[in-house]
Amino acid sequence: MLEAKNLNKSFAGKQVLSSLSFTVAAGEIMCLLGANGAGKSTTLNLFLNFLQPDSGQALIDGVDVHLEDSSKHKLVYLPEQVNLYQEFNAIENLKYLACLSGLRVTEAQIHAALDETGLDNSARQQNLKSYSKGMRQKVGIAFAVIRQAKVLLLDEPTSGLDPSATLEFIRIIEQLAQKGAAILMVTHDFYCAHTLSDKIGIMDQGRLLTLLENKQLPISTLEETYHELISGKSLLRKVS
Numbered sequence: 001m002l003e004a005k006n007l008n009k010s011f012a013g014k015q016v017l018s019s020l021s022f023t024v025a026a027g028e029i030m031c032l033l034g035a036n037g038a039g040k041s042t043t044l045n046l047f048l049n050f051l052q053p054d055s056g057q058a059l060i061d062g063v064d065v066h067l068e069d070s071s072k073h074k075l076v077y078l079p080e081q082v083n084l085y086q087e088f089n090a091i092e093n094l095k096y097l098a099c100l101s102g103l104r105v106t107e108a109q110i111h112a113a114l115d116e117t118g119l120d121n122s123a124r125q126q127n128l129k130s131y132s133k134g135m136r137q138k139v140g141i142a143f144a145v146i147r148q149a150k151v152l153l154l155d156e157p158t159s160g161l162d163p164s165a166t167l168e169f170i171r172i173i174e175q176l177a178q179k180g181a182a183i184l185m186v187t188h189d190f191y192c193a194h195t196l197s198d199k200i201g202i203m204d205q206g207r208l209l210t211l212l213e214n215k216q217l218p219i220s221t222l223e224e225t226y227h228e229l230i231s232g233k234s235l236l237r238k239v240s
């Protein structure tokens with residue numbers, strides 16, 4: 001389980017996160033939407049312990065990531081651009097990543113993880129420099145499968161993916177959540193947020209303005225709420 005507890009963060013006197021609190025339970029997918037500069041990536045960086053909060057806690061399974069690094073073994077981070085070794089193929093990359101994490105994996109386990117992501121068998125022996133963004137992402141997700149990640153942090157995972165690759169990505173992430181991972185995703189993609197998330201937080205200027213439960217929420221309501229909150233204007237009024 002992942003929990004932001006009253007997180008505050010400033011850079012050079014500028015408050016970029018203010019009293020940010022939310023939880024993502026095991027098996028749940030939460031998405032953060034917000035304008036550029038709202039503080040979404042800063043939030044991920046606090047969970048990754050790349051940054052220290054001024055106050056508050058970023059907790060993974062009840063452990064403050066800034067006080068104990070035991071939580072880092074439970075976590076996999078997928079940045080917008082998955083930067084793996086371009087000169088290695090998928091199998092070699094995953095073997096190497098597993099080795100760096102102190103995990104022993106067989107080639108059969110690596111193939112099984114890649115099977116879950118749907119990466120074509122024929123591509124697995126090719127160097128990553130020939131991969132598309134979606135294929136690279138599948139290798140990153142396969143690492144989460146190998147690591148049996150309890151927490152997955154995703155930063156704008158669908159930007160630049162074509163509609164089919166986006167759908168495939170959604171299917172893979174749903175499967176990881178069904179297996180019990182807590183997933184926090186930052187995105188500007190309404191469709192992905194709407195299709196995938198159990199709850200959607202809308203952020204602006206470091207604050208969580210609202211937290212929408214996504215049970216049968218129409219995508220038009222999500223978009224309307226976003227625009228009203230962020231720009232103070234109704235989408236419907238704008239177009240009429």
Ligand SMILES: Nc1ncnc2c1ncn2[C@@H]1O[C@H](COP(=O)(O)OP(=O)(O)OP(=O)(O)O)[C@@H](O)[C@H]1O
Binds near residue numbers: 034041
């Ligand atoms: N290392 C840093 N040093 C100084 N300011 C920073 C740093 N990282 C982020 N900021 C500032 O903090 C604010 C929040 O940035 P953040 O990257 O978290 O926003 P975001 O919601 O992820 O935006 P985007 O959608 O553009 O990725 C911005 O004003 C940004 O300029």
